[in-house]
Amino acid sequence: MNWKELKNETTEDLIEFVKFKEDPDYEEVARAAFTTLTFRFRADIIDKCTIVCRKWDYTDDDAIELANRTFERFWKYPTFSKSKCRVKDIAECFILYLYRIARNELKRSYNKKDYPYEGDEKIRTSLIDEDKSYTTEELKALQEAEKRLDKALEHLTQKHKIIFLTYSAYEEEGFKLPRELLKKLREDLDLTQSSIRVYKKEAFEAVDKRIG
Numbered sequence: 001m002n003w004k005e006l007k008n009e010t011t012e013d014l015i016e017f018v019k020f021k022e023d024p025d026y027e028e029v030a031r032a033a034f035t036t037l038t039f040r041f042r043a044d045i046i047d048k049c050t051i052v053c054r055k056w057d058y059t060d061d062d063a064i065e066l067a068n069r070t071f072e073r074f075w076k077y078p079t080f081s082k083s084k085c086r087v088k089d090i091a092e093c094f095i096l097y098l099y100r101i102a103r104n105e106l107k108r109s110y111n112k113k114d115y116p117y118e119g120d121e122k123i124r125t126s127l128i129d130e131d132k133s134y135t136t137e138e139l140k141a142l143q144e145a146e147k148r149l150d151k152a153l154e155h156l157t158q159k160h161k162i163i164f165l166t167y168s169a170y171e172e173e174g175f176k177l178p179r180e181l182l183k184k185l186r187e188d189l190d191l192t193q194s195s196i197r198v199y200k201k202e203a204f205e206a207v208d209k210r211i212g
Contacts, residue, residue, distance in 0.1 A: 001028045003035035011040070011091045018078045037094075038071050045070055045098050052106065057179055059193045070102040116172040121181045123188060124165035152210035156203060159189045163196055164203035 006014060006029075017033035020026035049063040049070070058066075074080070085093035127146045128134070134142065153161050166185060170177055177185075185196060 001032045003032040003039070006032050006036045007039075009033070009036070011037070011094055012082065014040075015078065015080050015094065018075070021075070021078070034071075034075050037074075041091075041095060041098060042067065042071070044095055045102065048099055049102050052102070056106075057183060059182070061193045062176075066102055066105055069105045070098055073101050073105060074098065116175055117170070117178045117181075119178065119180070121170050121178055123162060123181070123184055124169045125162055127165065148211055149207065152207045153203060156206060157199075159191065160199050160203040160206075162189065163199045164207065167200055167204075 006017070009017075014033040014037050017026070018030050018037070021030035021034075023030075046064060046067045049066040050060055053059065053063040053066060080094060080097050082090060082093070087093050087096070127142045127149065128139070149161070149164075153164070163185065166181070167177065170181070176182070182193065182196075185191070186193060189196070191199065
C-alpha cells in the first residue's frame with residue numbers, strides 16, 4: 001500500500017491505524033499510516049530537535065538523528081492517547097507528544113550508566129601519545145606502525161590522519177564520541193560534522209585496503 005493513499009486521512013485516524021501494526025491483516029496499512037505521519041510532522045520535529053540540540057551543543061546532524069529516533073520510538077510504542085491531550089487540536093497534541101519522546105530519547109542517548117568516556121579524551125595526531133611513557137620496544141613498534149599508517153594514507157590529507165587516529169583511539173560501538181571532542185575536531189580542522197564523517201570513511205577505507 002502506498003502511503004500517499006492515506007495523505008488525506010486525519011491525524012487521529014492515522015495514529016489509530018498505526019496501533020494495529022501487530023495485526024497481520026492491517027500491518028501494511030499501519031506502516032503506510034506511520035509513513036504518512038512521519039512526512040506530515042517530520043519538519044516540525046526536526047525544527048524542535050535542532051533547537052534542543054543546539055542548546056546542548058550538539059550538531060544539526062544530531063538533531064536529524066534524534067528526530068529519526070523519535071519516530072522510530074513512536075512506531076515501536078504507539079501509546080498516544082487522545083484522552084491525555086490538554087489541547088483540543090489532535091495534531092498539536094501529537095506534536096507535543098513527539099516532543100516528549102524526543103527529550104526522553106536525548107536523555108537516553110547521553111546518560112547511559114555504561115557511558116565509556118571520562119572527559120579527558122583529546123585529538124590524536126600520532127599513534128604515540130606524548131602523555132604516556134613507553135619502553136624502547138613499545139616505542140619502536142609504534143614508530144613502525146605509524147610509518148605503515150602514513151603509507152596507507154599517503155594520498156589523503158593530515159586531517160584524514162587526525163580523524164582516523166582520534167576515532168580509532170576512542171570510538172566505542174554504540175556510542176558517539178564525546179560532544180566536546182567532536183566540537184574540538186570541527187573547530188581545529190575547520191570541518192563540519194558531515195565532512196568529518198566523509199573524511200573518516202575515506203581514511204578507514206584507505207587503511208583497510210593497505211593494512212587491514
